[in-house]
Amino acid sequence: MTKALALDESQYGVRVNCISPGNIWTPLWEELAASTPDPRATVLEGTLAQPMGRMGQPAEVGAAAVFLASGATFCTGMDLFLTGGAELGYGRKASPGTPVDIPPSHW
Numbered sequence: 001m002t003k004a005l006a007l008d009e010s011q012y013g014v015r016v017n018c019i020s021p022g023n024i025w026t027p028l029w030e031e032l033a034a035s036t037p038d039p040r041a042t043v044l045e046g047t048l049a050q051p052m053g054r055m056g057q058p059a060e061v062g063a064a065a066v067f068l069a070s071g072a073t074f075c076t077g078m079d080l081f082l083t084g085g086a087e088l089g090y091g092r093k094a095s096p097g098t099p100v101d102i103p104p105s106h107w
Contacts, residue, residue, distance in 0.1 A: 006077030015076040017068045022083030023047070025055040025103045040102075047102050050084030054101040 006016040023029065023046045033039040033046075047055055064080055072078070081087060 002079055003077040010076055015073075017072065017075055017078040017080065019061060019064050019068070019080050019082060021056065021061050022081070022086045023049060023055045024058060024061055024082070026058055029055070030103075043102055044100075047100055049086045051086075051088065051095070051098070052084040053098040054084065055103060056082055056084055 002016055002018045009016055029043075029046065033042040036042045047053065050056075061082055064082055068075065068078070068080065
């Protein structure tokens, strides 16, 4: 849809891009984890799904949106993946020895 809209609207000088976030530490993620039998293990698995060994932060999504809205003036039809590399394969991505930053729990 992003690419189709970008093609359609470019004639009017309108840029169309999208952001595809992965595991971003939000209240929704925390609620999901809290609803599982072992919330800490759920958060750990979500964290280890990123090669960077951490979940993204809402401010990082906001920074990407600001970039697309103001700085990316020659970008259109773009899907910006904010996933910490999670889409690069299956299962755990963090290498042994990668420092892991698990969000603080409230359970």
